[in-house]
Amino acid sequence: MTAPHHGQAVTPPPGLAAWLLTHARDDALHGRPVPAWLTAYIRTLLNPAPTFPSEHVFDQPETLEISTADMATRTGYTVQHIRRLCRTGHLTARRAGRDWLIQVKENHAEDHTEGAA
Numbered sequence: 807m808t809a810p811h812h813g814q815a816v817t818p819p820p821g822l823a824a825w826l827l828t829h830a831r832d833d834a835l836h837g838r839p840v841p842a843w844l845t846a847y848i849r850t851l852l853n854p855a856p857t858f859p860s861e862h863v864f865d866q867p868e869t870l871e872i873s874t875a876d877m878a879t880r881t882g883y884t885v886q887h888i889r890r891l892c893r894t895g896h897l898t899a900r901r902a903g904r905d906w907l908i909q910v911k912e913n914h915a916e917d918h919t920e921g922a923a
Contacts, residue, residue: 823848823851823852826844826847826848826851827848830845830848868911869909869910869911870909870910871900871907871908871909872907872908872910873906873907873908874889874892874905874906874908877897877910888906888908892906
């Protein structure tokens, strides 16, 4: 985030927001007024605007992750069989707690299980 300063953009030093927040909180706790512009500036420092242009169109990811239940529904196999394929490495998947998240290409879930049964 940059702040205007006499027509120039000035980048605040790291840690400035935390320092200002600490002192503003201290002032508020002791009954001293905290100017609204200061709280707005601290919010701006803590939540900077995105650095990419707003008109940028994001591409769809080539792959997405689906659960074992979704994969079972898409392929017609049982959830237990899909989990077995994940455990043995026949499907590209990662553990997410107790479940598996399986990487598939959009609308191509069947391609990942051919020959795996």
